[in-house]
Amino acid sequence: MFHKKRKSLVVMSVIMSALIMVSGCGASKPAATTPAADSKEPIKIGFLGAKTGDVAMYGLNTLKGLNMAVEELNKEGVLGRQVELVEEDNAGQKDQAINITNKLISQDKVAAIVGDPTTGITRVAGQIANSKKTVILSAGSTGMDVVEIGPYVFRDTLLDTIAAPATMKYVIQEKGWKNVALITSKNNDYSVSLSKIFSDAIDANGGKVVIEEFIQDKDTDFSGQITKIKSANPDVIVFSGYYTEGALIMKKAREVGIKAIMVGGDGLQGDDLMKIGGAAVEGSISYAGFSPEQPTPNTEKFINAYKAKYNNELPDLFAAQGYDALMLIAKAIKDANSADSEIFKDSLAKTKNYDGVSGSITFQENREPVKSPVYLLEVKDGKFALLKKVPVEIK
Amino acid sequence: MKKLLNNWIVQVLLFLSLLGLTAYGSQMINDIIPPYFLMIAFFIGINLIMALGLNLITGVTGQLSLGHAAFMSIGAYSSAIATVNYDLPFLLGVLIGGLIASVFGVIIGFPTLRLTGDYLAIATLGFAEIVRVQFTNMKITNGAIGFLGIEGSTTFPIVMTIAVLTICLMVWLENSRNGRAMLAIREDEVASSAVGINTTLYKIQAFAIGAFCAGVGGALFAHTTTFIQPTDFGFQKSVDILSIVVLGGLGSIPGTIIGAIVLTAAPEILRPLSNYRMIVYGLLLVVIMIFRPYGLMGGVNLRQALRRAMMFPKKKQAGREE
Amino acid sequence: MPILNNLMQQLVNGLALGSIYALIALGYTMVYGIIGMINFAYGEIFMFGAYAGLVLALTNYVNVYVALLGATFITMVLGVVIERVAYRPLRRSSRLSALISAIGVSFFLSSLMVRVKGPNTRGFPTLFENRIFEIGDFQITIYQIVIIGVAGLLMLSLHLFVTYSKMGRAMRACAQDQDAASLMGVNIDRVISVTFAIGSGLAGAAGVLAGIYFNAVQPYMGLLAGLKAFAAAVLGGIGSIPGAMIGGLVIGLTEILGVTVNLSEYKDAFAFAILILVLLFKPSGIMGRKANKKV
Numbered sequence A: 001m002f003h004k005k006r007k008s009l010v011v012m013s014v015i016m017s018a019l020i021m022v023s024g025c026g027a028s029k030p031a032a033t034t035p036a037a038d039s040k041e042p043i044k045i046g047f048l049g050a051k052t053g054d055v056a057m058y059g060l061n062t063l064k065g066l067n068m069a070v071e072e073l074n075k076e077g078v079l080g081r082q083v084e085l086v087e088e089d090n091a092g093q094k095d096q097a098i099n100i101t102n103k104l105i106s107q108d109k110v111a112a113i114v115g116d117p118t119t120g121i122t123r124v125a126g127q128i129a130n131s132k133k134t135v136i137l138s139a140g141s142t143g144m145d146v147v148e149i150g151p152y153v154f155r156d157t158l159l160d161t162i163a164a165p166a167t168m169k170y171v172i173q174e175k176g177w178k179n180v181a182l183i184t185s186k187n188n189d190y191s192v193s194l195s196k197i198f199s200d201a202i203d204a205n206g207g208k209v210v211i212e213e214f215i216q217d218k219d220t221d222f223s224g225q226i227t228k229i230k231s232a233n234p235d236v237i238v239f240s241g242y243y244t245e246g247a248l249i250m251k252k253a254r255e256v257g258i259k260a261i262m263v264g265g266d267g268l269q270g271d272d273l274m275k276i277g278g279a280a281v282e283g284s285i286s287y288a289g290f291s292p293e294q295p296t297p298n299t300e301k302f303i304n305a306y307k308a309k310y311n312n313e314l315p316d317l318f319a320a321q322g323y324d325a326l327m328l329i330a331k332a333i334k335d336a337n338s339a340d341s342e343i344f345k346d347s348l349a350k351t352k353n354y355d356g357v358s359g360s361i362t363f364q365e366n367r368e369p370v371k372s373p374v375y376l377l378e379v380k381d382g383k384f385a386l387l388k389k390v391p392v393e394i395k
Numbered sequence B: 001m002k003k004l005l006n007n008w009i010v011q012v013l014l015f016l017s018l019l020g021l022t023a024y025g026s027q028m029i030n031d032i033i034p035p036y037f038l039m040i041a042f043f044i045g046i047n048l049i050m051a052l053g054l055n056l057i058t059g060v061t062g063q064l065s066l067g068h069a070a071f072m073s074i075g076a077y078s079s080a081i082a083t084v085n086y087d088l089p090f091l092l093g094v095l096i097g098g099l100i101a102s103v104f105g106v107i108i109g110f111p112t113l114r115l116t117g118d119y120l121a122i123a124t125l126g127f128a129e130i131v132r133v134q135f136t137n138m139k140i141t142n143g144a145i146g147f148l149g150i151e152g153s154t155t156f157p158i159v160m161t162i163a164v165l166t167i168c169l170m171v172w173l174e175n176s177r178n179g180r181a182m183l184a185i186r187e188d189e190v191a192s193s194a195v196g197i198n199t200t201l202y203k204i205q206a207f208a209i210g211a212f213c214a215g216v217g218g219a220l221f222a223h224t225t226t227f228i229q230p231t232d233f234g235f236q237k238s239v240d241i242l243s244i245v246v247l248g249g250l251g252s253i254p255g256t257i258i259g260a261i262v263l264t265a266a267p268e269i270l271r272p273l274s275n276y277r278m279i280v281y282g283l284l285l286v287v288i289m290i291f292r293p294y295g296l297m298g299g300v301n302l303r304q305a306l307r308r309a310m311m312f313p314k315k316k317q318a319g320r321e322e
Numbered sequence C: 001m002p003i004l005n006n007l008m009q010q011l012v013n014g015l016a017l018g019s020i021y022a023l024i025a026l027g028y029t030m031v032y033g034i035i036g037m038i039n040f041a042y043g044e045i046f047m048f049g050a051y052a053g054l055v056l057a058l059t060n061y062v063n064v065y066v067a068l069l070g071a072t073f074i075t076m077v078l079g080v081v082i083e084r085v086a087y088r089p090l091r092r093s094s095r096l097s098a099l100i101s102a103i104g105v106s107f108f109l110s111s112l113m114v115r116v117k118g119p120n121t122r123g124f125p126t127l128f129e130n131r132i133f134e135i136g137d138f139q140i141t142i143y144q145i146v147i148i149g150v151a152g153l154l155m156l157s158l159h160l161f162v163t164y165s166k167m168g169r170a171m172r173a174c175a176q177d178q179d180a181a182s183l184m185g186v187n188i189d190r191v192i193s194v195t196f197a198i199g200s201g202l203a204g205a206a207g208v209l210a211g212i213y214f215n216a217v218q219p220y221m222g223l224l225a226g227l228k229a230f231a232a233a234v235l236g237g238i239g240s241i242p243g244a245m246i247g248g249l250v251i252g253l254t255e256i257l258g259v260t261v262n263l264s265e266y267k268d269a270f271a272f273a274i275l276i277l278v279l280l281f282k283p284s285g286i287m288g289r290k291a292n293k294k295v
Helices: A002-032 A056-076 A094-107 A119-131 A160-174 A189-204 A223-232 A243-255 A271-281 A297-309 A317-336 A341-349 B002-006 B008-032 B035-060 B068-085 B090-113 B117-137 B156-174 B177-187 B189-194 B199-225 B235-248 B253-269 B271-291 B302-309 C002-035 C042-058 C064-090 C095-117 C142-164 C166-176 C178-183 C188-214 C221-236 C241-260 C264-281
Strands: A043-049 A083-089 A112-115 A135-138 A153-155 A179-185 A208-215 A236-239 A261-264 A285-288 A354-356 A359-363 A369-371 A374-380 A383-390 C132-135 C138-141
Touching: A043 A056, A043 A094, A043 A317, A056 A083, A056 A112, A056 A297, A056 A317, A083 A094, A083 B271, A094 A112, A094 A119, A094 B035, A094 B199, A094 B253, A112 A119, A112 A317, A119 A135, A119 A153, A119 A189, A135 A317, A135 A341, A160 A189, A160 A236, A160 A285, A160 A374, A160 A383, A179 A189, A179 A223, A189 A208, A208 A223, A208 C264, A223 A243, A223 C002, A223 C241, A223 C264, A236 A243, A243 A261, A243 A271, A271 A374, A285 A383, A297 A317, A317 A341, A317 A354, B008 B035, B008 B156, B035 B068, B035 B156, B035 B177, B035 B199, B035 B235, B035 B253, B068 B090, B068 B117, B068 B199, B068 B235, B090 B117, B090 B199, B117 B235, B117 C095, B117 C221, B117 C264, B156 B177, B156 B199, B156 B253, B177 B189, B177 B199, B189 B199, B235 B253, B235 B271, B235 C095, B253 B271, B271 C064, B271 C095, C002 C042, C002 C138, C002 C142, C002 C166, C002 C188, C002 C221, C002 C241, C042 C064, C042 C095, C042 C188, C042 C221, C064 C095, C064 C188, C095 C221, C132 C142, C138 C142, C142 C166, C142 C188, C142 C241, C166 C178, C166 C188, C178 C188, C221 C241, C221 C264, C241 C264
Parallel strands: A043 A083, A043 A112, A112 A135, A135 A153, A179 A208, A179 A236, A236 A261, A261 A285
Antiparallel strands: A285 A374, A354 A359, A359 A369, A374 A383, C132 C138
């Protein structure tokens, strides 16, 4: 018994000293590198997102887009410097995200941070980045109270408040589908917020929610909900979540003989929608900031390069927005002729009609992004095809 | 000297000066070290408070709980509601968070009267899932969108002072009649009830205190991140806290302290390995269980460790029989 | 009578969903019944089976039976390896250690799969054509029939195996008293290995069937499914094979009926609520024997 205890004490002291050493090493680092004296030093960009855990999918896809942007930027360099990505994994947890944001800013001294794809973590990280005067550009958050944090917080997503009502107007008034089945993914903040916008827009356009159903992200069995929807006999199914669940819902709906098509937000933008859903998602309507049918040369180049790099996989929305995020930052750095967040945040905020691969991006005065025009897309022969162009007013 | 230490006035004075020293010291640290390390220290403190609570339930009393994140979330949400919706002062909010969590600790403590071991573990896990689903569907918590606008009132001295308070409470408890009764329950429930220990009372007591700690930790967490969502308190969080207790050593306060330091700092140290972190983490749990089933510091208690460090050898202490 | 029609349809849905839970619960209950530990990694074995089936199915040379058998075989090996490496060294230590080790295995397997196959949900290739039968006012798909049928068949054969075969007798002996069984010449290690092999094989088969039925395979699919299956096993009476089947069906039906009465937000909570209630009021479950506390 005595020996055991002594051993644990030894173990304890070894761990303690190891910890002290590690933290000691870490602490001495910033002192050694004088900030940005050498202009040949790479410009560091931090990535904040989940590479493991439940929401890893969004983080990893953003990262793929980011890596493409880094590769492309480094062909010519930015201000004669290379761009270096500092990747960190927050596993979708806020405490980790706080530590990482602090690390990226105070240890790695990044010029800017791209991330997080989710609204929740962006809010938490945004407060830190804003107080430390470092630009953070979220490639995915759509919820409220993000850019309101302060002048260093940006995002490059398509705002649902503009696109979702336009979509409902088209569905209800032009298509005449008045009876709507509304499905929300209850544990997905994007879906909960979007459903609110959808249901307001449905009311405003004279439609009617005949049945409202709830699912959870990562659910796979929807038979109960679909059976109920079938007996409500809606003209259209509006689903506010992501493509995976969307595809599975439609598969089940077709199986029981529901003929109505699915309408959703840009969360449905993903090749997996068709890969998983197959024929069941034919005709599904969603919106995006770009048209795959008439892609800008930029978008086309991106898609082809992405396919070449990643095993013929098509980029999803997160990859495209991640790519755009870094490109926007690089452009702002070039315009401002400085990799200092305090300086280039102004040129970033002035971005107008930037020809991004996820759409033409303009930051409004409050830094909220507008992508104009919004494209309504329809799934046709297993591909997203252009349905309608909706111009957007920029404030 | 020994006699002097046993005098309660001296003890109280020592305790108060320890608290003062902590508050003062952490204020100094707060001003010196870079924010990155400060935040790590922050979360070490918060995790330590919660882990000490779980250590009391699982390590000392032997009731495996896989639902600690539920108590944490109850503390986090109720304190946030207290400070945001009712404008109560921050520390009162933390107390309320702890107390409400404690009430739920008693509620979930009751099943332990009938459940043991694995059943209890799964029941607490189920309880945590139900709590999470409930928070996702409540109006006042704002569902999945999350609770916004919490003030970042938690400061480093507050975290450290509460952590030291918790450690003192646990050390005191460990050496009290209650603590010994709890240990007896872990070692042999039937035997301890046979010698007249009210096992029901002590088990519920352990759950109430443990849940209180988790609630306080959750309240501090909410007022650090300033924004909470139900997904912050998933199964993963419960396992994280459990791992701290297990790694450090079941029932050992110094072990839990070390566990909190190592496991909170480990993701930061292991960042280069981040892609394989979770894989390594899983392997680590298995390996530790096989080679040191009572954790790295299983069976070591703080007084003995201190006494040895301070060269006060005392011949024999009732430790864990292995 | 639209409501009744709906109800019949929902019952069919619930039976199909419940059969998946039942399939996983069968393995759970076997392992628990014999060595008295919760194989927390069981859900991950189920997930591995689904991926094994997916990989096999994508080779194109394979029909549904080969995919099913292949996945079953792979998970059998996996289960035996896990038992050897992570559980056997802990057989004599506290239950807590074994459970934590199992949680470690569960984390390891799911994060490994994220590294290897990526975190995205993958669709399942069509291994056989789905057909829909209209019976009166409600419909049943061939997938649902297959799932309910396979679950019933496996339950029956497992029950027969455990009741009548020599190995089955050894298993039951181990379940009652390992030391005594060992004195009677039963090779405990072998019995436990076989138990894990059969249990894991069942999970693997369930994984493939779930993949086909839900058309989705995902690295984290195991955790929740595994926990609900555990709830099913407890509800049916842990250790009882028919009990696991009944438990699984009850949980599946409850979830679907919950959705029917507009409680779909709480779908994931039902299984756990049932679990806690059963544990409180009838810990031995529907079919379980009452266990006496040994002093």
